[in-house]
Amino acid sequence: MLVTTSGPEGSSAAIGLGRRDWAGLGHHPYDHIGYLTSYMSYLVLARKWRPKKFAEVVGQQHVLRALINGLDQNRLHHAFLFAGTRGVGKTTLARIFAKSLNCEQGISSTPCGVCNSCVEVDSGRFVDLIEVDAASRTKVDDTRELLDNVQYAPSRGRYKVYLIDEVHMLSTSSFNALLKTLEEPPPHVKFLFATTDPQKLPVTILSRCLQFNLRRLDIKQIADHLAFILQQENIEFEVEALNQIAFAADGSMRDALSLLDQAIAFAGGMVTAEIVSQMLGSVSQQQLIQLLEAFAAKDAKALLAHTDELASLGRDFVVVLDGLMTSLQRIATIQLIADAESLDQQDDAALQNFANIFSTETVQLLYQIALHGKRDMPYAADPRSGFEMTLLRMLSFQPQAVNANLGQPPVKKPQADSKSVPAMAPEHATVESIPTANSPETTINRATELVPQNTAKPQADIAPLEINEAPVEHPTDSIALNKPEKTAVELSGADSAEQLVSLTTANWTALIAQLKLSAFARQLADHCAFIRTDNQKIYLSVAPELQHLTNEKSVAKLQAAVSKQLNVEVILVFTEATDTENVPTLAAERAQQAAEVQQNAVDAIHNDPVVEQIKNAFNARIIDTTIKPL
Structure with a gap:
């Protein structure tokens, strides 16, 4: 029977x-x-809900537009290459295109779907649509056998369409055999190629095809399509469950539909987030929120307890770290863009709370530690210990105080030690345990004598490193000296005449060293020499070869910086330097100091007895230009 x-x-x-x-x-x-x-x-969902026309395709609008316009305007190339990752619609688009070419109603981007040709293409029985799996027919003999029938006219349709899937698997000889036919095929033949790795195709093949690169589908596109399918199938679902499936699909609609089939069979009814989490071994949003709450409370016991719970549920700790990094990324987005449309409304309240608790720096630090922990997970003794160590590292390296007042600068703690080293420019910042000329006490006493009685006690600009703290600029800070033997002058909130009168050649270079300037303004400040002050004017001189630095923009920047540092509006007047105005500049001082350091290094090498022995033993000589100070 x-x-x-x-x-x-x-x-x-x-x-x-x-x-x-x-x-x-x-x-x-x-x-x-x-x-x-x-x-x-x-039929599985991936085959049952495979698109039958261009309007049903999800995403890939850049490809659909080109194909639709080409069909409607009858501007059809003879070879098309569809490239992209698995499950994004390469073969589906090729079949719809073949159906559009052979529809009995005529060539158009909207085939009727009811004629014999359309029905046979949909059912895989159309005789003039030759589908070839290049992965199983890689030999040149298979390609030659295929090309032997190219010259014959189609049996039923308007065009004979060759759909070669995974075309990159063909051998080099097969590609060579295909070249001539692909370049000048008969008018009734169309070639449609699909591949997941277009880099492996020869350039000679790529140059003969119109190439369309299909993109990965985003999570929202996949989740919305899954919701539509479940509504048509009369199956209840939770939105979070579909989001988890879409995230696990990694841009592939076919993978998403396969996972949805599995979830329906696993659930036996309603597709819920808990069911999908158990099926995928992923972590729920509530579990991630519990971890973040433990970080906010700095509760190590709670973190370890949550780790025990995740281990008992059989969760993959790498997946947990991925979910934790995703939540941290959402929090960082909320902190910068409060009305981000990509965030789920049901998570807004919890994530907004964490965005207010954690500072932006803390969120970035936790994300980076989690990223490094995921990278180092394969090297851990076991996944659980590596995960626990990552959580403890994220807890231990948090700033000492949570930034409760988000957006307000932290207050700098006062210096306890009154013998702090005076602030110096970065180029002059050297560490000396014992000053050569004057002791720190002598320098501080000299500075105190020149400070008015109503001036606050100066603080050192360089403070010990503290996490989550930034130095606060004080316009009344003192102008320290580069050299211990020079007298320090305090320029604070007295009247402007006293401040300008106190300026000298010595403390002018110290003041210039403290200014935060860049580009031409920095060069102008380093090479200008102090002459005198008159009311609110400061007369400076610049060498003739550097007069190009005294442009309007650079002078304005330098004048604004000096006024801010002195806490009084000043006017800078530049004159051309003469022989009588041979006054040192900051650049000259730095060059002199560098020369002294270099000379000391040269002298140390020449006076070293070990070097002298080497010279005598090997009849060697010292090249002074190669000596560099440490």
């Missing part, structure tokens, strides 16, 4: 049953034909 049943996508299948088989099925053989048909008619 031969029974014909409907197969996948309209295809038919024949089952041979003997008399004994029928006897085992029931009283009469024809009573079970419907049973056999229903048994074999189920």
